[in-house]
Amino acid sequence: xxxxxxxxxxxxxxxxxxxxxxxxxxxxxxxxxxxxxxxxxxxxxxxxxxxxxxxxxxxxxxxxxxxxxxxxxxxxxxxxxxxxxxxxxxxxxxxxxxxxxxxxxxxxxxxxxxxxxxxxxxxxxxxxxxxxxxxxxxxxxxxxxxxxxxxxxxxxxxxxxxxxxxxxxxxxxxxxxxxxxxxxxxxxxxxxxxxxxxxxxxxxxxxxxxxxxxxxxxxxxxxxxxxxxxxxxxxxxxxxxxxxxxxxxxxxxxxxxxxxxxxxxxxxxxxxxxxxxxxxxxxxxxxxxxxxxxxxxxxxxxxxxxxxxxxxxxxxxxxxxxxxxxxxxxxxxxxxxxxxxxxxxxxxxxxxxxxxxxxxxxxxxxxxxxxxxxxxxxxxxxxxxxxxxxxxxxxxxxxxxxxxxxxxxxxxxxxxxxxxxxxxxxxxxxxxxxxxxxxxxxxxxx
Amino acid sequence: xxxxxxxxxxxxxxxxxxxxxxxxxxxxxxxxxxxxxxxxxxxxxxxxxxxxxxxxxxxxxxxxxxxxxxxxxxxxxxxxxxxxxxxxxxxxxxxxxxxxxxxxxxxxxxxxxxxxxxxxxxxxxxxxxxxxxxxxxxxxxxxxxxxxxxxxxxxxxxxxxxxxxxxxxxxxxxxxxxxxxxxxxxxxxxxxxxxxxxxxxxxxxxxxxxxxxxxxxxxxxxxxxxxxxxxxxxxxxxxxxxxxxxxxx
Ligand SMILES: Nc1ncnc2c1ncn2[C@@H]1O[C@H](COP(=O)(O)OP(=O)(O)OP(=O)(O)O)[C@@H](O)[C@H]1O
Ligand SMILES: [Mg+2]
Numbered sequence: 001x002x003x004x005x006x007x008x009x010x011x012x013x014x015x016x017x018x019x020x021x022x023x024x025x026x027x028x029x030x031x032x033x034x035x036x037x038x039x040x041x042x043x044x045x046x047x048x049x050x051x052x053x054x055x056x057x058x059x060x061x062x063x064x065x066x067x068x069x070x071x072x073x074x075x076x077x078x079x080x081x082x083x084x085x086x087x088x089x090x091x092x093x094x095x096x097x098x099x100x101x102x103x104x105x106x107x108x109x110x111x112x113x114x115x116x117x118x119x120x121x122x123x124x125x126x127x128x129x130x131x132x133x134x135x136x137x138x139x140x141x142x143x144x145x146x147x148x149x150x151x152x153x154x155x156x157x158x159x160x161x162x163x164x165x166x167x168x169x170x171x172x173x174x175x176x177x178x179x180x181x182x183x184x185x186x187x188x189x190x191x192x193x194x195x196x197x198x199x200x201x202x203x204x205x206x207x208x209x210x211x212x213x214x215x216x217x218x219x220x221x222x223x224x225x226x227x228x229x230x231x232x233x234x235x236x237x238x239x240x241x242x243x244x245x246x247x248x249x250x251x252x253x254x255x256x257x258x259x260x261x262x263x264x265x266x267x268x269x270x271x272x273x274x275x276x277x278x279x280x281x282x283x284x285x286x287x288x289x290x291x292x293x294x295x296x297x298x299x300x301x302x303x304x305x306x307x308x309x310x311x312x313x314x315x316x317x318x319x320x321x322x323x324x325x326x327x328x329x330x331x332x333x334x335x336x337x338x339x340x341x342x343x344x345x346x347x348x349x350x351x352x353x354x355x356x357x358x359x360x361x362x363x364x365x366x367x368x369x370x371x372x373x374x375x376x377x378x379x380x381x382x383x384x385x386x387x388x389x390x391x392x393x394x395x396x397x398x399x400x401x402x403x404x405x406x407x408x409x410x411x412x413x414x415x416x417x418x419x420x421x422x423x424x425x426x427x428x429x430x431x432x433x434x435x436x437x438x439x440x441x442x443x444x445x446x
Numbered sequence: 447x448x449x450x451x452x453x454x455x456x457x458x459x460x461x462x463x464x465x466x467x468x469x470x471x472x473x474x475x476x477x478x479x480x481x482x483x484x485x486x487x488x489x490x491x492x493x494x495x496x497x498x499x500x501x502x503x504x505x506x507x508x509x510x511x512x513x514x515x516x517x518x519x520x521x522x523x524x525x526x527x528x529x530x531x532x533x534x535x536x537x538x539x540x541x542x543x544x545x546x547x548x549x550x551x552x553x554x555x556x557x558x559x560x561x562x563x564x565x566x567x568x569x570x571x572x573x574x575x576x577x578x579x580x581x582x583x584x585x586x587x588x589x590x591x592x593x594x595x596x597x598x599x600x601x602x603x604x605x606x607x608x609x610x611x612x613x614x615x616x617x618x619x620x621x622x623x624x625x626x627x628x629x630x631x632x633x634x635x636x637x638x639x640x641x642x643x644x645x646x647x648x649x650x651x652x653x654x655x656x657x658x659x660x661x662x663x664x665x666x667x668x669x670x671x672x673x674x675x676x677x678x679x680x681x682x683x684x685x686x687x688x689x690x691x692x693x694x695x
Pocket of ligand 2: 531
């Protein structure tokens with residue numbers, strides 16, 4: 001064992017020391033925590049030699065020390081001082097600060113019958129036994145060390161539960177706000193979203209931070225869609241230039257369920273979203289769209305891992321990225337179609353735009369097919385802005401910067417248009433435009 | 447208005463324009479004809495500022511100003527417009543937004559405020575009608591999936607909205623069906639006025655039946671080898687270019 005691996009192991013162990021092994025949670029939770037604790041000490045350490053970590057180095061994270069976020073900060077008061085309003089006032093609103101539910105700034109009153117919305121911690125305390133069939137099932141603590149770490153030190157996170165045939169009349173909007181104004185924090189939301197048979201919901205999650213908060217976000221989301229359930233899910237991540245953000249999503253889809261997702265990654269020093277998709281039965285449909293923008297001293301990484309091991313499921317996955325300055329973008333998408341997964345329909349596309357020579361894109365779309373009666377495709381491109389297109393716009397009177405910006409938005413539009421709710425689409429577009437203004441400014445400085 | 451004197455230009459050290467002279471006055475319509483590869487599009491591109499051409503000599507004055515010194519967009523603000531032989535597709539760029547941005551960029555450059563949304567909608571509807579373009583094309587990405595003729599109409603729509611002082615139409619008639627040719631011609635004729643000028647690059651007499659030129663020039667091997675009135679176009683239709691190219695050699 002090299003000294004480096006010893007160091008990263010002790011990085012994990014130090015974090016575990018911040019808390020007692022058992023914390024008086026419901027038995028189900030304490031058992032999970034204990035098992036996860038053991039896993040943290042045994043699971044392989046992430047490093048460049050592992051395929052999963054080849055392009056996004058974690059060594060930078062291990063060189064820093066983080067303390068688990070506690071409830072010491074008066075988070076609600078701090079959150080109140082910022083402008084964190086969500087775009088749609090019609091929505092059920094939930095605010096989480098450093099992974100903990102902030103009820104005072106949330107609006108989850110008058111919930112319809114069959115709907116539970118709020119804190120996972122509260123839900124587990126109220127009814128751990130019945131949640132045990134979902135909690136920790138999609139996200140196994142014994143596979144990834146970061147999932148294990150999240151489980152070992154978990155406190156709270158988003159909880160959504162819709163009983164069978166419940167169709168939510170209003171969208172859900174969740175703000176995950178990370179605040180670390182003083183010391184570097186470890187922030188670990190643990191989210192659980194369960195839509196039982198035939199339930200329907202729309203969920204927007206925003207990950208934001210204040211100022212130049214310095215932290216490592218190690219989040220886990222479990223999303224369970226039972227038979228015929230439908231979830232429209234938007235994930236917008238935009239954090240401080242000192243934020244390290246790792247989030248693992250685990251999606252389990254039942255028969256004829258439908259999942260549609262748009263993910264937007266606009267910032268943070270280092271951000272990575274891993275989505276794992278598993279089909280439990282036939283007839284399910286999964287659509288994911290992603291857009292990332294990455295610049296000076298930033299890294300963004302999208303990992304997608306889809307396993308078709310049952311027949312008659314379909315997936316469309318469309319990711320687009322723009323990299324500029326010394327920004328580095330990684331896309332790693334893997335679709336595996338097992339031998340018995342006949343009639344699978346799976347398509348994966350990743351397109352990238354490099355705006356400067358120093359920018360870097362590593363893209364690795366993989367399609368492994370072991371069944372013979374399937375419809376699958378994958379493709380990837382890395383290109384630059386077309387000078388002919390820029391000329392065309394300029395010849396119509398647009399200046400070079402506006403022309404570039406228009407072309408970038410044009411490039412991204414396919415993903416932006418996958419956002420069906422207008423308020424969210426407009427919000428996303430304006431964030432994207434704001435980010436591009438900075439990009440163009442930086443390009444001109446070069 | 448436009449004065450080109452002894453213009454020479456090359457691409458990758460290959461000379462393409464070899465001493466070209468052209469004088470265009472306000473109110474005039476000039477037709478430029480000439481064999482394939484003679485340099486017509488090159489001239490049009492150099493006037494609108496496209497990169498990739500090296501001007502090796504001569505001068506181009508537009509309203510007394512050195513046109514070649516101006517950035518691309520400033521030429522547009524000052525009223526130069528090129529309807530391209532091969533209009534570029536802009537995936538994801540909404541046609542309506544594009545037109546609005548272009549118009550407002552020009553207005554801002556002229557010290558005007560942006561046009562308000564209602565007035566703009568009225569304007570665009572009126573102009574779309576003029577070129578008989580279905581409004582559904584306004585909602586699509588610029589030129590993406592447009593047929594050849596639809597792209598050309600879209601160029602004329604842009605021209606109608608931007609109201610240039612010097613419009614250069616590079617083979618806008620190519621690929622148009624008979625009805626479209628008439629519609630496009632009407633669009634161009636609607637723009638004709640005493641203070642505007644039009645340069646039509648074309649291979650066909652047919653267009654000139656609709657838009658009557660004041661002058662017709664033949665461009666061969668990078669130079670104007672013959673100028674005349676509209677009867678020259680008819681003569682070319684009958685005799686081809688062979689007799690002129692010998693002169694040019
Ligand atoms: N970017 C370029 N690289 C190399 N050669 C070029 C380039 N642009 C133009 N040329 C050459 O310059 C010559 C003139 O081209 P141009 O497009 O101006 O001709 P044209 O008169 O418009 O022809 P057509 O009637 O076919 O449209 C041609 O021989 C062409 O191949
Ligand atoms: Mg040409």
